[in-house]
Amino acid sequence: PDDQPPPDPSKKTLVVLGTGWGSVSLLKKLDTENYNVVVVSPRNYFLFTPLLPSCTVGTIEHRSIMEPIRNFLRHKKAAVKYYEAEATKIDYEKRVIYINDDSEIKGDVSATEVPFDMLVIGVGAENATFGIPGVTEHGLFLKEVGDAQRIRNRIMDCCETATFKDQSPEEIKRLLHMVVVGGGPTGVEFAGELQDFFNSDLKKWLPEIKDTFKVTLVEALPNVLPMFSKQLIEYTEKTFKEETITIRTKTMVKKVTDKYIEAESAGPDGKKIVEQIPYGLLVWATGNALRPIVKDFINQIPAQKDSRRGLAVNEYLVVKGCENVWAVGDCAVANYAPTAQVASQEGAWLARMFNQMAKTHEIEAELAELSVKQETAPGKDARDVVFADIKDLQKRLRRVKQIGPFEYTHQGSLAYIGSEKAVADIAWWSGNIASGGTLTYLFWRSAYISMCFSTRNRILVCVDWVKSKVFGRDVSRV
Ligand code: FAD
Ligand code: NAD
Incomplete structure (x- = not known):
């Protein structure tokens, strides 16, 4: 009950x-x-x-x-x-x-x-896997809170396992290879965050991994971030290069095992090459299903x-x-x-x-009542008064019913690309403004803070930003 x-x-x-x-x-x-x-x-x-x-x-x-x-x-x-x-x-x-x-x-x-x-x-x-074998078993997605927690733990697990006593150099290299599949905004933002984590924290806490840790972004199309303008795609690719994130475009992942991915690309002679790329962490971000x-x-x-x-x-x-x-x-x-x-x-x-629909029903019910009242009203004057009310209501009803179809207003696209830089394609009057860099990053931060659900969320996010800047990100694995 x-x-x-x-x-x-x-x-x-x-x-x-x-x-x-x-x-x-x-x-x-x-x-x-x-x-x-x-x-x-x-x-x-x-x-x-x-x-x-x-x-x-x-x-x-x-x-x-x-x-x-x-x-x-x-x-x-x-x-x-x-x-x-x-x-x-x-x-x-x-x-x-x-x-x-x-x-x-x-x-x-x-x-x-x-x-x-x-x-x-x-x-x-859901997360798209396109039925590629091994993705669900070995890859990690990035859609829900649980996914983010799993990734955070897996990164640290890879780092701690790589520093385990007597680990072979090959195995260290594999464990510290972080592969992201999908060059849409999810993959790009994650790769940027991961490289930031390495540059500002991991390198400090685990200096022994500093020459081996590597992030690779794999994308099937000729470029990453297809929804952004050409200039911002180039800016992102250049920034990734500076951050030492490897971008492998025109490379399609066809199979995933527990230790490597199998990727297909075209060689310099146009012939198909299939290679096995060992990984420690695999994040799969190839869109929706x-x-x-x-x-x-x-x-x-x-x-x-x-x-x-x-x-x-x-x-x-x-x-x-x-x-x-x-x-x-x-x-x-x-x-x-x-x-x-x-x-x-x-x-x-x-x-x-x-x-509006509820208001319409309310007015229609009132109108039905008034028309009964009009018919039973004693005398012309009383009928005229009710008639005037009906006219007013009908006018209101027409106004309320005037709801046009849904039209989307695109305000622009924003993405964080790491090392305190972001890219933005913002709709402005009838044109577009494309910008990338540190100022855009500040804009990215303020835009997202203002979009947070509640004041409570806004405060918590700001506190987290300050906390991670002052104390570094927490590397404990839970
Ligand atoms: P969701 O927000 O995914 O919500 C679906 C809801 O349905 C959830 O509550 C889920 O629990 C519930 N549900 C699932 N199955 C069932 C069921 N069977 N019965 C009942 N309920 C169910 N978009 C942007 O515009 N800007 C961004 O910066 C941006 N960043 C993103 C970053 C990441 C990492 C990801 C993954 C997406 C991002 N997106 C961004 C895309 C955006 O999150 C989605 O487009 C948006 O969440 C879609 O909203 P939705 O309500 O359709 O679905
Ligand atoms: P996406 O669909 O935008 O990108 C997926 C990418 O994976 C594609 O570029 C595709 O070519 C590639 N891909 C697919 N199969 C592959 C394979 N086998 N091997 C290699 N590459 C492969 O997916 P997303 O990034 O998860 O984004 C989903 C939606 O959420 C999009 O609409 C996006 O705009 C939105 N989103 C927006 C933001 C933002 O605005 N900052 C951030 C995240 C997500």
Whole structure:
């Protein structure tokens, strides 16, 4: 039995899946008094992903970029129900979601269903592996807090194992070879952070590794950061060279074993070369893939049969082929890149739309009441008064109903590239400003601080920056 009041039968039940960028920005702006709001997510916090690469080396501690969902939901006008669970299946015909408590502690009930009238899918994406053998078993991803913790521990484990008594020079070289696959922003930012960690801390604490530690970034395309302008790509590649990070472009990883990756590239004569590259740490950052729940949903809806990268949505973010089902963020395909910027704008737009929809219903109900009143009003004067009210309400209704389709405003792309430098392609009036360097890094820091979820997060991140600068990053392995 629930200790909370039962859902209000006069309101529709709005179920929101996920507590990431899309869902949380929706919940932030949503007037929860209009609906019975239910949130389902296995993660009971919001994660500020742009600063996650900094957590892999301890520049920032992970809890500083997490905001408990309970903390934020309790400030909403009307109570919101939250279930820490994974949605395993959406049954569109029956209008129910099947949910599963996947955590360690389970009660008598750990699987049940939640009915919905309206549904927002904001479950994000999984890590793409393209079915390359060995990736899941041996590679580490960088998407969630647990991933960042695993990477942080693995880096230190490699360093400590490399300094183990009687280790052979070959093995030391392998253990200290840090390989990052994927030259998108995740791979680039991580490689930059890792090299920073080595330059400012590891070298000091473990001087014996200083000539062997090496970071290599492997990218299948001809350059890294394809979404940035040419000038910034060149700047990044030049900075990496100065930082002694090796970039291997036009190199496609085809297989992964516990000790080496197998990569294919073209030799100077254009012939295919396959080489085995030994590694100690392998971070796999090759982008997004569909989550199983999204795949399953796509298979249920005939109109989605051609959807490959996510749920196809229309300009109102409605999942094509469905009614009262919307999708936001990385699980939706609306012709925008899968970024936090897009997800949060979509979530905020949807909240505004839901708020307007509730207002529309309210006005329509009032109008229905007034038209009855008008018919029964005694005398012409009374009827005229009601008629004037109806006119006013109709005008209001037209205004409220005027909500245009979702339009994304690109504010620019930002990425940290290590040694206190960042690159930025910022949309400015009708043009673009491309800049890279230390000033851009200061801009990067201030932009991300201002975007943090809460004041609490902002303070914690600033404290972490000062702490790691003054005392160095913590090299303990837990
Ligand atoms: P997410 O934020 O991933 O949230 C998905 C939510 O759904 C999570 O709460 C998850 O627990 C939950 N969930 C998963 N499965 C289920 C299920 N079955 N049932 C219910 N809930 C479920 N973008 C930028 O614009 N700028 C950046 O600087 C930037 N930096 C990034 C750095 C890193 C390291 C990474 C990995 C990504 C970065 N991104 C950045 C991309 C950005 O994080 C994503 O585009 C964004 O998180 C997408 O938001 P979302 O709400 O779709 O998904
Ligand atoms: P991505 O899709 O941007 O890049 C993945 C890269 O991996 C591609 O360049 C691809 O060519 C390469 N690749 C794929 N398979 C490979 C293989 N077998 N061998 C070698 N290379 C291979 O992925 P991401 O960096 O994880 O980013 C995901 C999304 O999140 C993007 O939309 C990105 O814009 C966003 N993001 C943004 C920021 C930021 O703005 N600072 C930071 C992180 C992520």
